[in-house]
Amino acid sequence: MLRFFPAPLLMILSASLAILNTAMVGSLIIVCGIIKLLLPKGLYPWVGKLTNFLMWCWSEMNRAIFRLVNNTEFVIEDNSQLSKKSWYLMICNHQSWADIVLLCMLFGSRIPMPKFFLKQQLLYVPFVGLACWALDMPFMRRYSRQYLLKHPEKRGKDLESTKRSCEKFKSNPTTVINFVEGTRFTQQKQQQSHSNYQRLLPPKALGIAYTLSALGEQFDQIIDVTLAYPGTTESLPPFKALLSGKLDKVVVKIDTIAINQDLRGDYLQDKQFKRHFKLWLDGTWQNKDHYLQSVLKD
Numbered sequence: 001m002l003r004f005f006p007a008p009l010l011m012i013l014s015a016s017l018a019i020l021n022t023a024m025v026g027s028l029i030i031v032c033g034i035i036k037l038l039l040p041k042g043l044y045p046w047v048g049k050l051t052n053f054l055m056w057c058w059s060e061m062n063r064a065i066f067r068l069v070n071n072t073e074f075v076i077e078d079n080s081q082l083s084k085k086s087w088y089l090m091i092c093n094h095q096s097w098a099d100i101v102l103l104c105m106l107f108g109s110r111i112p113m114p115k116f117f118l119k120q121q122l123l124y125v126p127f128v129g130l131a132c133w134a135l136d137m138p139f140m141r142r143y144s145r146q147y148l149l150k151h152p153e154k155r156g157k158d159l160e161s162t163k164r165s166c167e168k169f170k171s172n173p174t175t176v177i178n179f180v181e182g183t184r185f186t187q188q189k190q191q192q193s194h195s196n197y198q199r200l201l202p203p204k205a206l207g208i209a210y211t212l213s214a215l216g217e218q219f220d221q222i223i224d225v226t227l228a229y230p231g232t233t234e235s236l237p238p239f240k241a242l243l244s245g246k247l248d249k250v251v252v253k254i255d256t257i258a259i260n261q262d263l264r265g266d267y268l269q270d271k272q273f274k275r276h277f278k279l280w281l282d283g284t285w286q287n288k289d290h291y292l293q294s295v296l297k298d
Contacts, residue, residue: 007244014069014243018062025058026131033134045172051135052113059104059113066105069245077253080223082110085173087218089211089259090114092225093200093288094179096238098247099227103177106252111223112173117211136168138176169218176215178208180281187234199292203285205278209267212259222257226288228295251295257284 029051036047066072082088088111092099104114120139123129133139181201183189195202212219228251229238241247263280265273 007246010069011240011244014065014245017065017068018243021058021061021065025054025061029054029131029134033130036134044168047134048136048168048172055104055113055135056108059101059108062101063105066101066242070242070247071245072247073249075249075251076106077251080254080256082107082223082256084109084111086111086220087169087173087215088112088175088221088223089208089215089219090175090177090223090225091180091208091284092177093185093227093292094181094183095185095227095229097184098229098238098242099179101242102227102250102252103225107175107223112175114175114177115169116177117207138169169215174218175223176211176219178211180204180208180285182207197285197289199296200285200289203281205274205281206267208281209265209274209277212264213267217264219259222259224255224257224284224288226253226291227251228292230296253291 032047032051032054036044039047090103090107092103107114115135115137118132118137118139123133123139180203182204183201185199185201189201190197193201229241229247230249230251232238232241232247236246238247262276265277267274267277
């Protein structure tokens with residue numbers, strides 16, 4: 001433990017180690033991506049297993065860095081029974097960049113390494129696109145409502161492209177993470193969004209409905225995760241606290257939700273399903289908000 005060092009020094013040290021870890025592992029993943037380009041498609045699953053292992057190594061190195069500078073108390077309410085041989089959709093409230101690090105740390109050895117849906121444009125970003133492609137992260141081509149009004153023949157094509165990009169998940173257990181709020185929570189964003197929740201932003205139903213429509217039959221369960229960082233503030237947000245050795249407590253609640261036919265449908269075209277799905281998601285978010293209020297009492 002290095003907590004006896006001044007916080008600014010700890011922040012520099014832990015940030016440097018995290019950047020070095022990301023650069024080293026990311027470079028290896030990119031090399032795998034280059035090799036993947038030269039191999040026949042039949043060998044892609046083997047490359048996928050290697051890149052997933054590298055991502056797990058990245059997560060475990062982050063765990064070591066985390067423990068080096070923090071003495072964090074974890075309070076975990078786990079109501080789940082998970083397996084690395086299953087397929088999951090994970091939904092979680094989003095408060096900080098620390099969420100991604102902690103989710104990988106908490107679940108990396110319990111479930112398949114997570115994947116994030118990415119915009120199609122990111123595929124062409126140097127280094128990032130190749131690394132994400134090597135990790136088999138699905139790229140989505142989204143069309144705006146205005147574009148679809150001008151090009152109605154494209155309606156439904158975005159969902160079809162998502163389904164095609166996720167075909168690779170049928171043979172290998174996978175976890176897909178969806179931060180349903182779409183962005184990190186702040187008091188300013190809460191006010192701007194006119195949120196009805198005390199500790200959350202309004203959930204964006206389209207993204208999760210879209211995912212369940214594309215892969216609903218593939219997923220075994222939804223993992224509903226609630227993250228809280230008691231003691232952190234606007235001036236000392238969770239990620240800064242993590243890097244500076246001041247993340248004293250993390251509270252995690254893990255629930256699972258069965259995926260039945262009521263959660264799969266055409267969110268864009270079926271108004272009755274859309275109304276039902278929004279009510280279900282709003283109720284899930286209300287329960288999450290009540291839990292956060294009980295944990296994060298001022």
